[in-house]
Amino acid sequence: MYFHYQQIMLGLHLAILILTTPLLAGIISVLLLGRSRRNTDIPPGIVIHSVINHARSGFTYYNSARFRQLIARLDELRYTACTLKAGISNCREQIQHGRMPFILTFDDGFANFFEQALPVLQEYDFKATIFPIADFLGTREAWDIFSPLEHLSVTHVREIARLGFEIGSHTATHACLPFLSDRDAIEELRKSKNTLEDTIGAEVVSLSFPYGCWSLRIWQLAQDLGYRYATSYRSHHTTSTGIVAVHGVYSLDTPEDVVLKITKARTISNSLARSHIIPHFAKGSTIWRFRAAYAVERSLLQCSHKSKPR
Numbered sequence: 001m002y003f004h005y006q007q008i009m010l011g012l013h014l015a016i017l018i019l020t021t022p023l024l025a026g027i028i029s030v031l032l033l034g035r036s037r038r039n040t041d042i043p044p045g046i047v048i049h050s051v052i053n054h055a056r057s058g059f060t061y062y063n064s065a066r067f068r069q070l071i072a073r074l075d076e077l078r079y080t081a082c083t084l085k086a087g088i089s090n091c092r093e094q095i096q097h098g099r100m101p102f103i104l105t106f107d108d109g110f111a112n113f114f115e116q117a118l119p120v121l122q123e124y125d126f127k128a129t130i131f132p133i134a135d136f137l138g139t140r141e142a143w144d145i146f147s148p149l150e151h152l153s154v155t156h157v158r159e160i161a162r163l164g165f166e167i168g169s170h171t172a173t174h175a176c177l178p179f180l181s182d183r184d185a186i187e188e189l190r191k192s193k194n195t196l197e198d199t200i201g202a203e204v205v206s207l208s209f210p211y212g213c214w215s216l217r218i219w220q221l222a223q224d225l226g227y228r229y230a231t232s233y234r235s236h237h238t239t240s241t242g243i244v245a246v247h248g249v250y251s252l253d254t255p256e257d258v259v260l261k262i263t264k265a266r267t268i269s270n271s272l273a274r275s276h277i278i279p280h281f282a283k284g285s286t287i288w289r290f291r292a293a294y295a296v297e298r299s300l301l302q303c304s305h306k307s308k309p310r
């Protein structure tokens with residue numbers, strides 16, 4: 001069987017196109033996303049889910065030895081970690097003290113923050129915002145049936161707040177808010193705020209959107225309830241809303257990868273690409289992108305606390 005020269009060339013072109021399209025898409029998205037999150041008034045931000053010292057499957061954890069190396073390296077580079085609230089309001093103050101601030105956040109409120117991350121942060125005088133899921137305080141993780149992690153207890157959260165760390169809301173049940181009716185979304189936002197405020201005896205003004213899912217409608221509802229700051233790793237929607245884009249830190253990231261996410265957000269790298277690609281595997285993400293479908297029934301979408309968090 002013989003192929004004509006033109007057929008071979010056509011095949012080659014098609015092969016090159018197929019192989020390079022994802023690469024080009026990745027480069028373009030990183031460039032666009034990098035540009036959208038550059039805001040000189042707001043420091044760069046990262047989000048970590050778990051810091052653990054044992055083997056585990058999945059991507060949403062960070063090794064505790066690597067975490068220590070990361071914090072030491074950032075300290076050496078004269079970076080300092082601050083809460084979301086302080087990062088927005090006192091950013092320039094930190095720069096005046098000769099240190100570059102970055103916003104450090106922990107989603108889902110796992111107890112390993114208290115055990116593995118807190119001592120290291122204390123050692124370096126780094127602060128962070130922790131976003132527990134209000135209804136899950138003191139419970140075991142429901143997402144992983146093989147090796148469930150413990151969530152922070154009420155006592156943990158009080159102690160963390162007492163040490164000067166910020167406590168924010170990650171909703172009451174880890175709900176994907178844009179899929180909810182106004183009434184249900186308000187309930188998630190209000191209930192979690194009240195629970196956490198009762199726990200720490202102080203106002204809760206920061207919010208981390210579960211799955212990074214948010215819409216202008218949801219952010220308006222949240223602001224009406226007294227939230228002032230929010231994070232989302234869907235940085236391409238961070239424009240003039242005041243919502244801070246955070247890069248996810250995952251198990252595959254080396255400390256240098258994470259440093260890169262903080263210091264050179266526009267550099268194209270494997271670690272940056274992972275920050276954008278991995279959250280897209282979170283349940284509901286694909287549907288979330290078709291925002292016209294927000295009106296679809298909640299029960300159909302199954303985007304509830306039973307879903308795997310990111």
Ligand SMILES: [Zn+2]
Pocket residue numbers: 107108170174210211309310
């Ligand atoms: Zn989460």
